[in-house]
Amino acid sequence: MPNILSYIFVFPLFIALLMLVIPAQKEQTFRSMALAAVSVQFILSVLLMIDFDQSIDPNAWSDAFQFVEKLDWINLSLDTVGNFKIQYFLGVDGISLPLVVLSSFVMLIGVISSWNIRKKVKGYFILYLILSSSIMGCFIALDFFLFYVCFEFMLLPMFFLIGIWGGKRRSYASIKFFLYTLLGSLFILVVMIMLYMGVREEGVHTFSLVAMMDGNYTSDSVLGLGKEGTILGFSARALAFIFLLIGFGIKLPSVPVHTWLPDAHVEAPTPISVVLAGLLLKVGAYGLFRILYGIFPDVALEYAGLVAFFGVVSILYGGTNALAQNDLKRMVAYSSVSHMGFVLVGLASMTSTGFLGALFHMVSHGLISPALFLIAGVIYDRTNNRTIDCFSGLASKMPTYTFFVALFFFAGLGLPGMSGFVGELMVLMGAFTSNNLKLWVGLLSIIGIIISAAYFLWTIQRMFYGTYFIRKPAWESNMFDLTIRERWMLIPLAVLVVVLGIFPRLILDYSIETIDFFIQHLSKYAP
Amino acid sequence: MLAIQILIGLMIVLGVGIIVFSRNIIHAAYALSLALLGIAGVYVLLNAELLAVVQILIYAGGVVILLAFGVMMTHRLRGEKVLSGAKNQFPAATTAIAIFVILAHSISETNFPGSKALEMNNQVEHIGVAFLTEHIVAFELIAFILLVALVGAAYLAKLAANE
Amino acid sequence: MKLNDQLHDILHDLSFIGSETVLVLGAMVLLVSGLITRNQLPLKLIFSITLVFSLYLNIQVVQGGLFLSDSLFMNAEIASFASLFIIAGLSIVVFPRKKHAAEFYFFILALIVGSIFMMKANSLLIIYLSIELASFVSYILTSFSFRKEGHEAAIKYLLFGALSSAIMLIGLGLIYGITQSFYLSVWTPELFSSLLVQIGVLFLVFGVFFKCAIFPFHMWTPATYQSAPVDAVALFSIVPKLGGLVLLKRMFLNLAFDFSHWLILLVLFLGMATIMVGTFGALRQLNTRRMISFGSVAHSGFLLGLVITPSADYKEAFWWYSSTYTLMNLAAFYIINRYEDVSIYTNSQYSLSKKETLMAGGFTLILVSLVGIPPLAGFTAKLFLFTSLWETFIDTGSKTSLTYLLVSVFATVASLFFYMRIPYYAFLHKNNLSNSELSIVFSPRSKIIATIFAILLLILFFTPKLIMSLQSLLNNVHE
């Protein structure tokens, strides 16, 4: 199917435009249209996955990508600096493919979970579909500019989705989210400009990520490899690396720039928390993969310890914070911080296993954390309350719910047999076998899995075990077990979590060649 | 020659001094005419006779009278003095003196082109021709500015009168 | 040269200022028509016809260079900016204007004439006169709201203007005296070696800064923008400012100072200060117009960066930023105008928009574009700015340029705080308006216009070529 990536990218946007002209009263129509849109997106991405050739073993980044679409988008002729060229450049490789499929899948779950949104349905679904397109765009864009546009454009729909449909402190949370992310993306913007001015393709400055990753620097670029260019006395490449680390670190999020996340997650409506946790964080991680490590491998080697440090701190700090939470959603939010720390550690290891582990962990977390937020949403839908202390002994009243809670909690704490374990394990293997990292990285990261067990189990103990109790008698009438719709949101996630836990190669096989090449590419810079 | 120069200088300093230290606006207006006349004298010394004439006609004749009108219209003169308060005197004085010192310093540091001053007898003719040739655009432009200012001032004043 | 030849040349060159002549004549026709009718429609018609005709003349093929006894200068950039001003003037007619239409449009035309001459000026005299023309018109227009605040702002504006023009005049005098030349085109760096003449240039630059609202000559902006009629504000937040910047750009090109010259550094420093003052000044504002005015001060700083950096012949960036800025400001002030028509005067008026999603949504897009977030044209503008600053840094190794870049980036983040305040009130804030206020609706016309503005910003992001081709469309100057 030609241009399949474009279809995946544009289709929800197209439906969103279509929605604009439909009168706002037809709420059911909007739901169905949104469902149709993301379903088509999902089906297309599955087709993409089927057509993907796993065996391509690239020699350079320029032949690592498949389904490439390349068009001139903006081509301005400027006097002194030649052409200002931006391309519509799409493609997937083993790193982005799993994320493409994941994001269409999570978006689908999100639509199902949005079914009971009652307020301003039209606006909601339009924004939702725009969000869907822009997230997808991030994963498939191979032009830095296009990537950046999608990266930034996520903010606006997200701002409104949190700000209008969110909880009590929604405006605070949405503004905080917006500001943090904008701050981060401006760091990225600066580096983008540096790179643009420093990289040429066919004699023209280019935003092409492929050219950047292949290191086609101009002779006069401060960023040139091995040139030791400096800016204000700092190494230019190191500076760019740090900027990107901050930029994507905010999105990831890594401690200490994570504080937008708990607020945004807690205040967002359930489906948006799902998308936030499932996909937005992955965009940050993907950025680290593709851009930070793809373009600055030499600096990454040098700064592996720093990245690992932030990873470890995120793991421990996020986990410890989760332990102290009394709000179910907040607890899950902090657990996300902790989990994304593993991605950083995996990246810092700069080994094939570590990279694969980080990637797998992203996918796995992209399945587990949406489920956790859905779970928090279930109890919130029933009682308008998520405080852990307000409930006890729910297991006897809501056994199916408890089953799913336990399943995903155990998946979250990295129990073998579920996807969470594989990711963490591979990351740890990477960390232990890496030449770049000291022993403490692995040892401290392992403490993270103890902490995660502590907060998940403590939550189970407080909310689900013990004698049945709810804080307000008025809730009693709502304390029914999962509805059919809720089950159908959770079951696919559960199945995938378990299947991927047992057969991780279902995902890994897609990425292995790309990652191997990536590591080879990195090893060129090893001292 | 020197005496005239000193006299003119004294006129200006006196006028400006009154403006600076007086609180009475009417006095200040009169002092302004004095200073302007002195400056017209300077123009004569500088061989700019036409400018001196324009200065006396327009400034001393026009501006000062306009200002006087302004005073009368905004202060119903009933014998009492029209006084203006002053404020920020110390910092303002500091700033003013600083600027003066700086400018004076820069002036004293600069070497001026030593060319001789030109004697021109047909200044008026020359300027007239320049208005219509070299500075035609400026001439047209100032005509338009005058129109704009006239319309603007008249319109605003009319509205003020109507309300 | 014989007088005859001179006059002949002048007659020949007069065709180059055809469009300005048309504007002046049109202005007078308007003034006369104002005596006949007070109905706004025919007056708007005359106004538009004048502008269209002038635009037509402006895009005629001409030869670039000096003309009219070297008083004026023409190149492609100036011509296209002139067209931009005329178009901006044209778009003023979408603002409703019930009272004083004839005089108002007369002054608007005068403002445009002044700004165009400002750009074209080659002689010091024309610089002075055109700036004064634009200033006088601005004072009068500020007073044209016929409210107490309007007059108050006008007199303050006038005082600032008088002081600035006095400073500039001294500067002009010094330049004239020391360089013995009256024309920008004969400037050479050697002429500007002595200190006094450099002070002269500095004073001249300060005079232009007043028009561009650059720190510390920006102080008149908030009061003026707050009190003047919105349509006038929309225009004089754009036209004289851009005119002044084009002039500055030409001046610095002619000066050809080294990038590390203290004057350039000083200007860059003031540019950064402008950005910071504009951004942080806006943070405290509760009144929308004041906020936007501070925002536009910050934008002046951004534009100054494009003007002054050696990659200044990175013309496209400047053109891009200017035209986008024009569009954004027009749009923003249009919507402010619509809101003011129906409601009270502070930020909380935007709570109305809970019902008027389209209007507020459009406004949000425009504001986001002012911040500079994709996919809106404002982002591309910022991108060009950053790119150009970075390039300057690479080319010259100037740390100031890098600092400028960082300050711009930082200010972009901070600007989000105040620009997003309006969407915040519009969508997220608790609504505490009375029912009567809530029952007000916007006319379909205003909604359509607002939407068009927003969509334009989107389209320009996706097809930036449009603006570039617009530039070549708007002038036919051979150089």
Add this chain to the structure above:
Amino acid sequence: MNEELIRYYLYLAAFLFSAGIFVVLTKRNLIFILIGVELLLNSANVILATFSQFDPHLNGQIFAIFSVVLTVCEVSIALAILLNIYRNHKVSNLDELREVSNE
């Protein structure tokens, strides 16, 4: 005329300029402030006239004439606005004008 004399005229201009600034900054009455502005402009004119005598084209003098004319325009506009202010505010001091404010 020799260099020294030029300097004196320029000192005079600087003096006028400083005095003008002082008046503008300190006097509270608007008309008084306008008087200060006149001083400022005159200082510039003196500079122009000073240099004009070396110029065969007399550009400085021409410039000064234009400037004088513009000053009149400025004063007339200022007075028109002043009139409006006086009608509306019943004040003629600048620092009593504080309608346009932030909060």
Add this chain to the structure above:
Amino acid sequence: MNSLWFFLIIAILPFIGGLMGYFSSGKRTVFAITSTLISFLLTVYGIASFSGKLSFSSEWLNDFEIAILIDKTSLLLIALVTFISILVQVFSLEYMREDPGKDRFYAKLGLFVFSMIGLLLADNLLLLFVFWELVGLSSYLLIGFWYEKKGVSQSARMAFMVNRVADAALLAGILLLYAETNDLSIASLSGNISFLPSLLIAIGAFGKSAQFPFSGWLTKAMVGPTPVSALIHAATMVAAGVYLLFRTAPYLHPHAMTVIAFVGIVTAFYGAVCAIIQFDVKKILAYSTISQLGYMAMGVGVGAMEASLFHLFTHAFFKAGLFLGAASIMHFLHKIHAKDAQDLRYMGGLKTRLPWTYRSFLICGSALAGLPFFSGFMSKDGILLGSWIFANDHGGWAYLIPDLGLITAMLTAFYVGRMIILIFWGEAKFMNGTATPEKNVVIIPLALLAMFSIWIFHDWNPMSHQGWMFSLLAITKGHVSVGSLIPYLSILLAMAGIILAYSLFKPGTNYNSRITETHEPVSKSRNVVFHGFYLTYLYENVGKFFKSISQVFIQIDQKGIDPLLHFSAVSSVVFSKVLALIDRFIVDGPVNLVAYLSAYMGRRFAGLSSRDGQTQLGWLLLIVTLVLIYIQLF
């Protein structure tokens, strides 16, 4: 049939059976029992038909083989696991008959058996870790089975958490090993593992096998259903640590081995001491399990690997027998609504009411006490003998190990005697209900387990230190023959212990009435022992400490980092404040201040504000002046 599939079926069958029971309409338990039985029979078939080692591998992660290793040891242990689990399941038919969650119980048991078999099959240490965690999970689920009861879920969590800590160490050890050797196959382990991974692996084993100081969780785990305690917390899961040590011990660092030996003997002694003064029958058994596991660990540590494995084997039978016996007692007491079903002080005289239980208890107890002609004696003496050899080799301090071992043996005999006397002998107290005879489903498991606790099922020679099964399967490499006094000494000590117990607690002594007055032992030192040296409190305090740290962190997060990092938000506030200050003090400030001082302006001070046009003008000119000054200086 592909052999790999054969073993996979063995592993997965019990789980499938459990699930089938859970999801079938009638909630049948028969699926679970049948499937486990099939699995057991298949294993027996496997033992009979395989010889030597077999290993299979498949790529799980890239570059990473997951392999299973089948040799006689693992098959034998699988047979043990399935066998005991069948007995437990059968026993539970009666024990759990009235429980509404019976199907859930069997499903969880199925999961456990599956994981345990998986653990035993695993060749790769990582795969072993996977199942290691899964048995931990099933243990957690089964301990928390009666989650509505107070304290149960807390105990379950504590058990899991303590294990998790050790597991983390194990994982770290495994990964360090991986980093060293790039291979995790048990079969291909070789050479010396360096000290840190060795120690970490040992710590992992300590956690699972409840070695001191991780032992606390095991006593907490007793809140689960008693058959579960029999299967998981006595016979099989807790032995996994020993199994791991058995597999890895030959390659561990010698220092780590010493650590293991010492920890083992300390644990053995600690368990025995604590067991002496408990009143709760399950607690006694739990501490005794801890003590016996300590023996096994010590055995590995001193190099008597085979003896340890043998002890694991025999211990599984007699301890499961004891636990099931206890379960039978509790079940009985529950039915007659006794005041407390687990407290020794409320028991007595059950000999006549529960004859089969009494018999099996007696046999299994003797085995535990290490009396000759019972299985426990054979295996325990093997370990003690090993430690004696070890001590001979190392000399000096190493004699502490066999010495403490012997003392522990005596203590063991003492508390076994005390327990049996207090439960079964003497007069029946608080017996107001009608006694029902034991049912067949209770009797058969008890009888079978008791039977396997007799020497003859292991070796014809009651003094042998290895079972025939082991010899047959060629696990043991050679006969260790040391003519030493150790066996005789241990017999003597055991007898002494029993006699001491009899003399203290024989029917007629007023021990019972004396103690029942107070709930806990009075003296402080006894209290310490009674609470197992407060290990669980220690865990709780560690947990609490951690939670308070987390509170601190959350405060940091909310009050510290947040504002700190909201630097844009903060700067907006601060900056606008600063601007306001600039307005007030810098724009106006010097102006005002100077003006104020110069006394002219004092009275007009109030009239000044930045709104004032002239002040703004002044500000502007000031800047211009500054610029000019800058130029001059430049």
